[in-house]
Amino acid sequence: MKLTLKIWRQQNTKDKGKFESYQVSDVSKDMSFLELFDVLNERLINEGKDPVAFDHDCREGICGACSMYINGRAHGPWDETTTCQLHMRAYNDGDTIVVEPWRAKAFPVIKDLTVDRSAFDRIIQAGGYISVNTGNAVDANAIPIDKFDADNAFAAAACIGCGACVAACKNSSAMLFTSAKVSQLALLPQGHPERKQRAMDMVAQMDKEGFGSCTNTGACEAECPKGISLTNIARLNREFIGAGLTSEG
Amino acid sequence: MLNAKIPAGPMEAKWADYKSHVKLVNPANKRKLEVIIVGTGLAGASAAAALAELGYKVKAFCFQDSARRAHSIAAQGGINAAKNYQNDGDSVFRLFYDTVKGGDYRAREGNVYRLAEVSASIIDQCVAQGVPFAREYGGLLSNRSFGGTQVQRTFYAAGQTGQQLLLGAYSALQRQVALGNVKLYSRHEMLDVVTVDGKARGIIARDLISGKLERHFGHAVLLCTGGYGNVFYLSTNAMGSNVTAAWKAHKRGAYFGNPCFTQIHPTCIPVSGDHQSKLTLMSESLRNDGRIWVPKKKDDNRKAVDIPEEERDYYLERRYPAFGNLVPRDVASRAAKERCDAGYGVGTSKMAVYLDYAEAIVRYGQIEASKKGLDHASEEEIIKWGKAVVAEKYGNLFDMYAKITGENPYEMPMRIYPAVHYTMGGLWVDYELMTTVPGLYALGEANFSDHGANRLGASALMQGLADGYFVIPYTVGNYLADEIHTKPIPLDHPAFVETEKAVQAQLDTLMNIKGEHSVDHFHKALGKIMWDKCGMARNEAGLKEAIVEIQALKAEFWKNVRIPGSQDEFNPELEKAGRVADFIELGELMCMDALQRRESCGGHFREESQEDGGEALRDDANFQFVAAWEYKGPSSFELHKEHLDFEIVKPTQRNYK
Numbered sequence: 003m004k005l006t007l008k009i010w011r012q013q014n015t016k017d018k019g020k021f022e023s024y025q026v027s028d029v030s031k032d033m034s035f036l037e038l039f040d041v042l043n044e045r046l047i048n049e050g051k052d053p054v055a056f057d058h059d060c061r062e063g064i065c066g067a068c069s070m071y072i073n074g075r076a077h078g079p080w081d082e083t084t085t086c087q088l089h090m091r092a093y094n095d096g097d098t099i100v101v102e103p104w105r106a107k108a109f110p111v112i113k114d115l116t117v118d119r120s121a122f123d124r125i126i127q128a129g130g131y132i133s134v135n136t137g138n139a140v141d142a143n144a145i146p147i148d149k150f151d152a153d154n155a156f157a158a159a160a161c162i163g164c165g166a167c168v169a170a171c172k173n174s175s176a177m178l179f180t181s182a183k184v185s186q187l188a189l190l191p192q193g194h195p196e197r198k199q200r201a202m203d204m205v206a207q208m209d210k211e212g213f214g215s216c217t218n219t220g221a222c223e224a225e226c227p228k229g230i231s232l233t234n235i236a237r238l239n240r241e242f243i244g245a246g247l248t249s250e251g
Numbered sequence: 252m253l254n255a256k257i258p259a260g261p262m263e264a265k266w267a268d269y270k271s272h273v274k275l276v277n278p279a280n281k282r283k284l285e286v287i288i289v290g291t292g293l294a295g296a297s298a299a300a301a302l303a304e305l306g307y308k309v310k311a312f313c314f315q316d317s318a319r320r321a322h323s324i325a326a327q328g329g330i331n332a333a334k335n336y337q338n339d340g341d342s343v344f345r346l347f348y349d350t351v352k353g354g355d356y357r358a359r360e361g362n363v364y365r366l367a368e369v370s371a372s373i374i375d376q377c378v379a380q381g382v383p384f385a386r387e388y389g390g391l392l393s394n395r396s397f398g399g400t401q402v403q404r405t406f407y408a409a410g411q412t413g414q415q416l417l418l419g420a421y422s423a424l425q426r427q428v429a430l431g432n433v434k435l436y437s438r439h440e441m442l443d444v445v446t447v448d449g450k451a452r453g454i455i456a457r458d459l460i461s462g463k464l465e466r467h468f469g470h471a472v473l474l475c476t477g478g479y480g481n482v483f484y485l486s487t488n489a490m491g492s493n494v495t496a497a498w499k500a501h502k503r504g505a506y507f508g509n510p511c512f513t514q515i516h517p518t519c520i521p522v523s524g525d526h527q528s529k530l531t532l533m534s535e536s537l538r539n540d541g542r543i544w545v546p547k548k549k550d551d552n553r554k555a556v557d558i559p560e561e562e563r564d565y566y567l568e569r570r571y572p573a574f575g576n577l578v579p580r581d582v583a584s585r586a587a588k589e590r591c592d593a594g595y596g597v598g599t600s601k602m603a604v605y606l607d608y609a610e611a612i613v614r615y616g617q618i619e620a621s622k623k624g625l626d627h628a629s630e631e632e633i634i635k636w637g638k639a640v641v642a643e644k645y646g647n648l649f650d651m652y653a654k655i656t657g658e659n660p661y662e663m664p665m666r667i668y669p670a671v672h673y674t675m676g677g678l679w680v681d682y683e684l685m686t687t688v689p690g691l692y693a694l695g696e697a698n699f700s701d702h703g704a705n706r707l708g709a710s711a712l713m714q715g716l717a718d719g720y721f722v723i724p725y726t727v728g729n730y731l732a733d734e735i736h737t738k739p740i741p742l743d744h745p746a747f748v749e750t751e752k753a754v755q756a757q758l759d760t761l762m763n764i765k766g767e768h769s770v771d772h773f774h775k776a777l778g779k780i781m782w783d784k785c786g787m788a789r790n791e792a793g794l795k796e797a798i799v800e801i802q803a804l805k806a807e808f809w810k811n812v813r814i815p816g817s818q819d820e821f822n823p824e825l826e827k828a829g830r831v832a833d834f835i836e837l838g839e840l841m842c843m844d845a846l847q848r849r850e851s852c853g854g855h856f857r858e859e860s861q862e863d864g865g866e867a868l869r870d871d872a873n874f875q876f877v878a879a880w881e882y883k884g885p886s887s888f889e890l891h892k893e894h895l896d897f898e899i900v901k902p903t904q905r906n907y908k
């Protein structure tokens with residue numbers, strides 16, 4: 003296949019950035035989307051040009067590093083699929099593909115398609131944990147946990163922290179990410195002692211980082227590669243309201 | 252002389268005895284002691300959290316944008332622990348025994364026993380952190396069997412166990428960051444160890460965004476930097492996994508243990524073309540139900556479904572009737588290679604074998620039919636029900652296969668081939684996890700560790716967390732107790748200045764080569780040499796050739812690599828170049844180690860050392876030792892041997908027939 007790529011090029015955070023076009027031929031349907039970028043970069047290096055910078059590591063859909071906004075969709079056209087798992091079978095000869103970084107105030111561009119997502123780490127620092135020191139644990143089977151709750155906690159914990167939810171949201175809200183962690187810990191008995199404070203602190207940090215507010219449009223859920231459900235946001239709202247009402251008393 | 256410092260006394264009392272007598276550091280002094288931890292995978296994140304909880308001042312480094320993205324995140328299948336929740340006869344002793352035997356008698360008994368001993372506490376700790384392991388309807392934890400063991404001791408969270416364990420450790424780490432006990436440096440790469448008077452006292456790291464070099468002091472330095480499977484270019488490891496930290500430490504005096512011990516995993520999705528950048532693992536659990544076969548006829552180009560039953564060779568079942576498709580990883584991998592090399596491989600590349608679920612689908616379908624009480628269900632119905640059962644058990648893996656290959660594994664057998672997966676070798680450490688450089692420790696996959704010549708499934712996660720949560724908090728204290736009077740060494744100390752200069756010189760040299768070929772070009776060339784001559788089967792002639800070829804490649808690399816851009820910016824090509832430079836040197840040492848070990852053991856198969864039927868043949872009389880290599884200068888290494896004693900698990904030839 004022969005394809006045209008229009009890729010966002012931006013030297014550093016301060017640079018204004020612009021799209022540049024590249025033709026790539028000999029694209030095999032078996033390549034992954036990132037392997038297409040490998041081929042392009044190899045050529046750019048051979049031509050003495052600057053390769054396109056993009057984040058990636060595991061290339062199997064679990065580390066959450068890859069982050070490309072492809073033809074107007076976070077992680078491209080396949081549902082519940084990260085950029086690294088997207089394969090060129092999704093495209094046809096002659097297609098034009100526009101590739102941009104995640105765009106959000108809280109995710110400044112570092113270079114080209116690489117953005118700074120450290121705001122997510124700071125949201126976790128605000129309370130995304132259970133305060134238990136090593137060595138203090140009771141036997142793992144001491145507290146039975148309803149399988150239904152355990153499965154739901156796992157489903158929420160499957161979030162890979164990629165930020166597609168933020169990129170897909172017109173308000174750049176981080177509610178899906180934040181609610182996934184709050185839900186996981188709220189569903190498990192181990193998480194109960196800190197649940198009120200956790201919800202308030204994590205939401206406060208989210209606001210502080212400059213993420214927008216949630217207006218329930220659901221774009222995040224539609225673009226999330228791990229199928230994190232909107233019900234987590236509803237659960238966070240309940241946790242949050244519950245926390246607010248009782249925090250003085 | 253190498254001293255592993257295994258405590259005296261009976262096996263089951265060693266660790267308890269060590270803990271009771273180890274030196275302690277009082278809380279006020281802990282606050283004054285700084286520990287550098289490089290790596291935030293299971294080993295690094297757990298160590299950072301545990302040490303910070305104790306009160307040490309910790310600095311943690313990783314090259315990814317977030318600590319949560321360390322390669323441990325990708326582990327699929329599970330983590331072992333001797334809980335015996337299933338009441339099926341498991342015990343600390345059995346886990347210890349299985350691990351020593353699985354490692355083909357090339358691991359240290361004392362270390363392995365401790366690993367088995369602390370395994371149960373890991374599960375407790377993780378559950379307390381909110382790790383959502385799979386559970387039964389009664390609300391208790393579920394287990395699966397794994398890697399051919401006879402008990403069910405593997406804890407798991409669907410096919411994402413590594414992710415859930417790492418996020419648990421990552422949360423504990425972030426809690427300590429919030430409390431001010433850990434300072435985290437992401438997008439930072441450690442490029443050298445700083446030693447003062449023979450002790451590790453800090454590191455030089457590069458801020459990957461600004462490109463600036465930084466000096467960091469620590470009373471002790473812990474390397475938790477993962478494995479080096481990417482020396483083969485293609486592996487199941489993440490793209491960034493590398494040996495640089497361990498290799499720089501090696502060049503500063505840390506011995507490298509058993510570098511040639513590599514694990515090749517039998518069930519991975521085969522290479523599809525020249526563009527291939529990495530290989531994807533299909534969990535070992537698939538071998539529980541799938542049958543592996545190739546056509547009986549060479550170069551059979553028919554579609555799998557068109558090849559009748561009697562023309563299929565279920566070669567694992569044929570060669571190993573007792574274990575069949577469940578033989579250990581090393582045995583299964585070699586058998587696949589043997590068939591493909593002999594011309595029976597399938598797919599366009601002919602370097603693949605079939606993993607077939609057709610029979611399992613019918614078997615499960617029939618069970619469903621009998622559950623429903625339908626004796627006369629049609630074949631179609633049976634297949635439909637069977638597929639549903641298989642989907643529930645392995646659906647995520649089947650989907651992943653379909654995404655990558657574009658083929659439907661419910662309709663036609665999957666094509667699989669072995670791929671590089673894990674490195675048992677690594678920095679040599681003693682019982683306290685200290686390398687041969689005082690104050691420099693190695694944890695997790697980065698050390699040569701507890702797996703001998705072959706790692707059993709679900710035991711790397713266990714080892715990483717054992718090292719970080721339960722071993723290092725004691726052993727590092729034993730060292731730091733004598734360091735309470737050591738003031739932080741100023742960063743303008745000559746040792747820091749000199750080491751930074753050396754790092755800077757290498758960066759300058761790399762940037763100034765301005766040659767003709769990309770870094771990947773060299774990496775691929777190295778990978779090919781390693782895979783062909785130091786891969787699944789090795790022989791003297793091939794290894795000798797490989798050493799010559801690698802030396803030539805090294806010369807060519809330093810003459811002709813091309814790195815775009817500059818040093819003082821975000822420059823992923825420059826990062827890769829430094830890593831490949833180290834891989835090239837490591838590759839040479841791996842070949843020397845493989846050449847020296849003229850026996851077959853675990854994942855290391857020397858063609859000269861096999862039984863009549865082609866099975867691996869160990870040589871305990873001559874090779875019952877850990878090979879610990881000392882760096883002496885470019886292409887020059889000295890071998891030291893740590894003899895292994897087996898008090899309890901007496902070595903026998905493994906037999907899976």
Ligand SMILES: Cc1cc2nc3c(=O)[nH]c(=O)nc-3n(C[C@H](O)[C@H](O)[C@H](O)COP(=O)(O)OP(=O)(O)OC[C@H]3O[C@@H](n4cnc5c(N)ncnc54)[C@H](O)[C@@H]3O)c2cc1C
Pocket residue numbers: 289290291292293294295312313314315318320321322323324325326327328329330412413439440441442475476477478487488489492493495496532672673694695696697708709710711712713715
């Ligand atoms: C696909 C796959 C599936 C697996 N499944 C299982 C399984 O089911 N069960 C099991 O037990 N094991 C499994 N393993 C093995 C297991 O995942 C690894 O051995 C283990 O996670 C390694 O953990 P670690 O903490 O030692 O290193 P890693 O998780 O690799 O972490 C390395 C860390 O070091 C950092 N680092 C490295 N070099 C530098 C440097 N120079 N400067 C700064 N930072 C640096 C990285 O940023 C990272 O944070 C699997 C492995 C793979 C590849």
Ligand code: SF4
Pocket residue numbers: 160161162163164165166167168178179182222225226227228229230
């Ligand atoms: S919620 Fe989904 S889209 Fe958002 S960070 Fe998590 S995995 Fe990515």
Ligand code: FES
Pocket residue numbers: 057058059060061062063064065066067068084085086087
């Ligand atoms: S590279 Fe890890 S999720 Fe895509």
